[in-house]
Amino acid sequence: MIQAAPRRLQRRKLTNLFMLSLCILATLLVVTPLLWIIGYVIQQGLPAINISFFTQLPTPVGVPGGGIANALVGSAMTVGLGLLIAVPIGALAGIYAATHSETSLGIALRFSTDVISGVPSIVMGIFAYTIIVLPQRHFSAFSGGVVLAFIMLPTLIRTTEEMIHLVPKSLHEGSLALGAAEWKTSLSIIIPAAANGILTGVMLAIARAAGEAAPMLFTAFGNPFFNLDFRQPVATLPHTIFVYAIAPYDDWHAKAWATALVLISFVLLLNILARLITWWRMHHIGTYH
Amino acid sequence: MNIALNKSELSAPRFGVLRRIWDHGDGLYRLLLILATLFVIVLVIAIGYELWQSSALARLAFGWKFLITSTWDPAIENTFGALPFILGTLITATIALLGAIPLSIGSAIFLSELAPDWLRQPLGFLVELLAAVPSVVYGLWGLFVYIPVFVRPTAQFLNRELGFLPLFAGPVFGPSRLAAGLLLAIMVFPTIAAVSRDVLRSIPNSQREAALALGATRWEMIAQVLLPYGASGLLGAIILGLGRALGETIAVTMVIGNNLDLSFSLLHPGYTMASIIANEFTEATSDLYLSALIEIGLILFAITLVINFMARLLIWRMARRTKGEVRL
Numbered sequence: 001m002i003q004a005a006p007r008r009l010q011r012r013k014l015t016n017l018f019m020l021s022l023c024i025l026a027t028l029l030v031v032t033p034l035l036w037i038i039g040y041v042i043q044q045g046l047p048a049i050n051i052s053f054f055t056q057l058p059t060p061v062g063v064p065g066g067g068i069a070n071a072l073v074g075s076a077m078t079v080g081l082g083l084l085i086a087v088p089i090g091a092l093a094g095i096y097a098a099t100h101s102e103t104s105l106g107i108a109l110r111f112s113t114d115v116i117s118g119v120p121s122i123v124m125g126i127f128a129y130t131i132i133v134l135p136q137r138h139f140s141a142f143s144g145g146v147v148l149a150f151i152m153l154p155t156l157i158r159t160t161e162e163m164i165h166l167v168p169k170s171l172h173e174g175s176l177a178l179g180a181a182e183w184k185t186s187l188s189i190i191i192p193a194a195a196n197g198i199l200t201g202v203m204l205a206i207a208r209a210a211g212e213a214a215p216m217l218f219t220a221f222g223n224p225f226f227n228l229d230f231r232q233p234v235a236t237l238p239h240t241i242f243v244y245a246i247a248p249y250d251d252w253h254a255k256a257w258a259t260a261l262v263l264i265s266f267v268l269l270l271n272i273l274a275r276l277i278t279w280w281r282m283h284h285i286g287t288y289h
Numbered sequence: 290m291n292i293a294l295n296k297s298e299l300s301a302p303r304f305g306v307l308r309r310i311w312d313h314g315d316g317l318y319r320l321l322l323i324l325a326t327l328f329v330i331v332l333v334i335a336i337g338y339e340l341w342q343s344s345a346l347a348r349l350a351f352g353w354k355f356l357i358t359s360t361w362d363p364a365i366e367n368t369f370g371a372l373p374f375i376l377g378t379l380i381t382a383t384i385a386l387l388g389a390i391p392l393s394i395g396s397a398i399f400l401s402e403l404a405p406d407w408l409r410q411p412l413g414f415l416v417e418l419l420a421a422v423p424s425v426v427y428g429l430w431g432l433f434v435y436i437p438v439f440v441r442p443t444a445q446f447l448n449r450e451l452g453f454l455p456l457f458a459g460p461v462f463g464p465s466r467l468a469a470g471l472l473l474a475i476m477v478f479p480t481i482a483a484v485s486r487d488v489l490r491s492i493p494n495s496q497r498e499a500a501l502a503l504g505a506t507r508w509e510m511i512a513q514v515l516l517p518y519g520a521s522g523l524l525g526a527i528i529l530g531l532g533r534a535l536g537e538t539i540a541v542t543m544v545i546g547n548n549l550d551l552s553f554s555l556l557h558p559g560y561t562m563a564s565i566i567a568n569e570f571t572e573a574t575s576d577l578y579l580s581a582l583i584e585i586g587l588i589l590f591a592i593t594l595v596i597n598f599m600a601r602l603l604i605w606r607m608a609r610r611t612k613g614e615v616r617l
Contacts, residue, residue, distance in 0.1 A: 016506035023403060026395025027412065030482060033475045034419045037430045092325030100322075109326045111601070112333045118529075118597045119336065119590060120536025122563050126570070126586040127336045130343045153329060183318030211423025214538035214563070218570050238425040242539055245429045253433070260426045271421045275414060 038264065045261030048254050058224050061249050068259050070226050074141060074234030078220055079209050081145025081230065086152040086205065091198055093153075094160025095186060109157075117154035124150050125215030133219060141227070141234040144220030151212060152205035159204065163197020164190060166281070196281045200274045207270040211263060213238035237263045337590060344584035346577050355584060359551045361565075363574070369581035371562070371588070373551045377466060378561040381541065382534040384470025389477045390527060396478075397485035398511055413486070420479035428543030431472040432464070436544060440468045444556045458554040464546035467555040472544055473537055477530040484529055488522030488607060489515060522607030528600040535592060538563040562589055 052067055059066030093109060100106040128147035133139055167190055175185040191198070213236075216222070221233035222243060237259055244256035347355065347369060358370030400413055444461045451457040492515055500510040516523070546558020547568055560568075562585045573579040 012506050012509065016508040019508040019512070020403060023395040023399040026392045027399040027404075029392055030396045030419070030478050031412070031415050033478075034415055034422070036434075037422060037426065040430060040434055041426065089325045089328055092322050093329050096322040096326045105323070105326055105330075108330050111597075112330045114597050114601055115333050115594060116329070118532050118536075118593045120538060120563055120593065122536070122538040122566050123336070123340070123586045123590050123593070126343075126566065126583055127339055129570075130339045130583070131335075150332065153332075157329070181315050183314040186318065207421060211421075211425065213423070213425040214567055217567055221571075238423055238539070241425045241429055242543070245425075245432060246543060256429055260429050263423060264426050267421055267423060268418060271418060275417070 038268075041257060041260050041264055044254070044257035045259075048258035049261065053258060057226055058255075061247075061251065066255070068235075068237070068240055068255070068262070070223060071235040071237045071240040071259065072262075073226065073228065074144075074220060074223065075210055075236045075238075077141045077228070077230065077234055078144040078148055078216075078236055079206055081142065082148030082152055082209050083202065083206065085146065085149035086156055087198075087202060089149075090153050090156025090201070090205075091160050091191075094157045094198075094201075095164060095190070097157060097161040098164035113154045113157050116150065117158075120214075121147075121151055121212050122214040122217075125218055128215065129218050136231075138231075139219060139221035139233040140231050141220055142230045144216055144234065144236065145230070147215045147219050148209040148212065151215070152209050155205040155208060156198075156201045159201030160194065160198050163194040163200070163281075166197070167193040196277050200277050200281075203270045203274040203277075207267045207274075211238050211267055213242045217242075337594075340583060340587040340590055344580050344587050346580035347584045348580075350577060351581075355581070356588075361549055363569075363578045367575065367577060369578070371581075371585055373549060374560050374562045374565050374585060375588070376551070377545070377559040378535055378563070380466050380555065380559070381470040381473055381545070381561055382531060384467065384555070385473035385477055385534040386527065386531060388471060388474030389481055389530060392474075393478045393481035393530070394485055394523065397482050397489055398515075400482070400486045401489035402507070402511060402515070413483075416479050416482050419475075420483070424476070424537060424540045425543075427472060427476055428540035431468065431540060431544040435472060436463045436468050440465070440471055443467070443471075448556055455553045456555055458552075459556065461556050462546060462558050464544050464558050465556050466545060466559045469541045469545040469559075469561065470555070472540055473534045476537060476540065477534050480533050481526050481530040484526035484604070485519075485523050488519045488526060488604070491522070491608065492518050519607065521603045525600040525603035525607065528596055528603065532593060532596040532600070535596070536563055536589060538567050542567045 052065060054067055054072065055069050056065060056067035057070055058068070093113075097106060097109050097113070101110070124147050128143050128150070132143040132146060136143075171189055171193065172185060175189045176182070180188070216236050216239040220236055220239065222235045222239050223233040224235065227234050241256050241259045241263065244252040244259065247253075351358070351369060355369065355371055356375065357372055358368075359372040360366065360368045360370050361373065362368050396416070400409060400416075404412060441461065441463050444465065444467055447457045447467075448459045448461050452459055496514055496518055497510055500514040501507075505513065541561050542564040545561060545564055547560055547564065548558035549560065550557070552559075566582050566585055570579075570582055573582055
């Protein structure tokens with residue numbers, strides 16, 4: 001019994017070492033795909049990138065050259081329209097969520113936000129299809145923008161809410177105590193103080209929306225031509241990648257990688273910027289206390 | 290205080306409509322806040338209502354049989370049953386969770402309990418970036434890199450060693466349910482890992498100290514104290530991951546092979562609920578066909594509701610217990 005104790009301790013220590021190593025291994029395995037994907041996209045995509053890739057329209061199969069100008073414009077149009085719709089609603093609802101979280105409307109808002117962020121984007125696409133595309137009888141950049149607005153909403157609401165929570169309550173109360181109206185307090189105290197947070201939310205929302213391919217299949221639909229009309233279909237970057245990737249042509253596969261490089265650079269850059277702003281913000285607020 | 294009041298008096302418009310809005314701005318402001326809030330709530334109801342209405346044709350034609358029959362024939366019989374897609378979704382999501390749970394909880398343990406401070410932030414950020422990679426890029430990488438380099442050899446190995454089971458019956462295809470499941474595993478990592486990390490970090494330090502003071506090793510502290518303590522939160526994290534796996538569309542459509550046959554082999558191509566919608570929606574020629582696809586969307590929406598409700602409930606229960614002692 002006395003002799004068994006050290007051996008048992010040794011076994012426990014070994015188990016400890018073994019399991020902790022497994023945790024480290026798991027972390028490495030989780031991070032590997034990210035580096036693998038980014039590395040591979042750069043390696044495959046970089047050779048096809050040049051100025052004309054950004055300025056030219058797609059060429060038919062077998063014709064050399066060609067670019068993604070139509071998809072860049074289409075993505076800008078749909079994401080831009082999405083922002084126009086979602087930012088005011090998201091910011092206002094975010095303010096409500098932060099200031100009225102205990103009311104029944106506030107609880108319903110939180111649950112709805114969670115549900116919307118969990119709804120598969122393809123289901124959002126069906127919804128936009130039935131309310132916009134079907135009555136109008138044609139696919140359009142407009143319907144694509146609307147579906148992206150719905151997809152952006154939860155991100156905008158949550159980041160706005162979180163950042164407003166970070167604004168010291170004393171600022172809010174001080175403004176009200178000085179006799180400023182509630183809306184004036186929001187406009188001149190809370191929103192400027194939370195502006196960085198809202199900006200972060202906007203950037204994350206753009207990054208999320210810009211990468212959505214599934215709901216574009218039957219809203220923006222895709223378009224090989226240059227189009228600035230919101231009533232007409234447009235191509236978008238993620239949809240272009242999808243179409244090029246599943247086609248049987250090597251030339252298109254190369255373009256899919258190049259488009260993926262453009263998209264992933266944009267999305268990751270936005271995420272890194274958003275992270276930096278948040279970090280700066282925390283740091284800045286930290287100096288208050 | 291006087292100065293402040295004077296200033297705001299000075300900046301106020303003197304006359305007319307503007308002045309009236311200025312004085313009564315609070316009413317308008319509150320109205321705008323409530324309108325935006327109602328918009329979000331009504332949006333959820335509207336999605337459910339639209340999907341319910343637009344799937345009426347299929348719901349009336351097939352009833353509950355829609356969920357348990359496997360004929361999907363838009364061309365001749367005009368009969369639709371969603372069973373192969375429901376099964377496909379269940380199979381791929383199961384593979385995804387089996388792969389993702391140990392790895393993401395392991396990395397959450399590392400991020401929360403083991404990593405030195407200087408490593409914690411950058412690693413956490415990498416996990417967040419993994420969540421930010423667009424689904425279509427995962428699909429592209431899955432199709433041209435992951436399948437040939439990893440999935441196909443794995444499938445061949447499984448078929449060679451366990452091929453007598455119907456689950457691993459040949460022939461081996463590249464694009465398959467296994468490929469979709471293994472790709473989904475990577476895609477749900479960040480969801481489960483990030484939430485689990487937050488759950489573990491919210492456990493009060495007194496729990497750790499008590500376990501260590503009783504002579505537990507670090508792993509014993511994690512396995513016997515932290516994991517049981519955080520169980521409901523961790524389960525919530527896994528359910529959120531499940532939600533992402535069920536609804537993921539474009540990446541799955543690219544690697545699952547899109548095949549209507551109802552076979553039980555993981556190594557065969559198949560369909561999921563989301564990928565059949567992606568693939569056939571714009572080709573739906575009859576109203577009944579379209580309505581059947583929308584009903585699949587309705588099922589996905591209903592599952593989303595249930596999953597979110599459960600996950601939030603679990604995480605909320607966990608958060609309530611750690612209230613006041615949250616370590617952040």
